[in-house]
Amino acid sequence: MTRKVHFILQGKGGVGKSFVAALLAQHYQANGRGAVVCVDTDPVNATFSGYEAFKTRRVELLDNGTVDSGRFDGLMMSIVSEDADFIVDNGASCFIPLTKYLFESNALAVIAGQGREVVFHSVLTGGYGLRDTVAGFDWLAENMPVETRIVVWLNEFFGAIEADGKTFEQMKVYQRHQDRIAALLRLPKQNEQTFGRDLKAMLDQRLTFAEARGNAQFNLFSKQRIAMMERQLLEQLRLVA
Numbered sequence: 001m002t003r004k005v006h007f008i009l010q011g012k013g014g015v016g017k018s019f020v021a022a023l024l025a026q027h028y029q030a031n032g033r034g035a036v037v038c039v040d041t042d043p044v045n046a047t048f049s050g051y052e053a054f055k056t057r058r059v060e061l062l063d064n065g066t067v068d069s070g071r072f073d074g075l076m077m078s079i080v081s082e083d084a085d086f087i088v089d090n091g092a093s094c095f096i097p098l099t100k101y102l103f104e105s106n107a108l109a110v111i112a113g114q115g116r117e118v119v120f121h122s123v124l125t126g127g128y129g130l131r132d133t134v135a136g137f138d139w140l141a142e143n144m145p146v147e148t149r150i151v152v153w154l155n156e157f158f159g160a161i162e163a164d165g166k167t168f169e170q171m172k173v174y175q176r177h178q179d180r181i182a183a184l185l186r187l188p189k190q191n192e193q194t195f196g197r198d199l200k201a202m203l204d205q206r207l208t209f210a211e212a213r214g215n216a217q218f219n220l221f222s223k224q225r226i227a228m229m230e231r232q233l234l235e236q237l238r239l240v241a
Helices: 017-030 069-081 092-104 107-113 127-143 172-180 195-204 209-213 220-239
Strands: 003-009 036-040 085-089 116-125 149-155 181-187
Touching: 003 017, 003 092, 017 036, 017 085, 017 116, 017 209, 017 220, 069 085, 069 107, 092 107, 092 127, 107 116, 116 127, 127 149, 127 172, 172 181, 181 220, 195 209, 195 220, 209 220
Parallel strands: 003 085, 003 116, 036 085, 116 149, 149 181
Antiparallel strands: none
């Protein structure tokens, strides 16, 4: 079984990167894929670290705005030496420094040479963040090696992923990079009074779906909705994890 290294990358904060990381972690736990190591490199908002269920490692990659080579090498050595899949949630402030360092140090080739597969996850969001998140995906696709897999997440929480009447699949940036996209996954907008309320309560407390389903705070109908969201969201990950 080929071990995979998932990097969740986006240059804008607050778009759902840690939620994507948490979904990946839950998918691995639910499907008996063996050891999975969760890593939080966000120097500002350590959301991923807040999930007790994942035993997330906190790694500070930046020192005064630049990547600390010793810490970076330590993380890379863990990735290539440990018999585990890795999920790395990266902060917005680390986006450009980390991706450049990965490229300049030829880290992706080294990881691949050790039998690991690298998967980049780029989160796009509607509303006010659309332009910035599309630009982040564009930068990633332009600068990463052509053999690198990129999974695009369309997060509709702030609105539809549309501009000038065009969906993401109709935009020039998609057409330019569609050969680079391994999968296009969706985080659909939830009804704020039902599914959305339950999901917000889960996220606020950093609970997994399984923990929420076993939590007395959630009533029978909330647990049913949580189970429905779990199936809907995690089923997509069979394509990439």
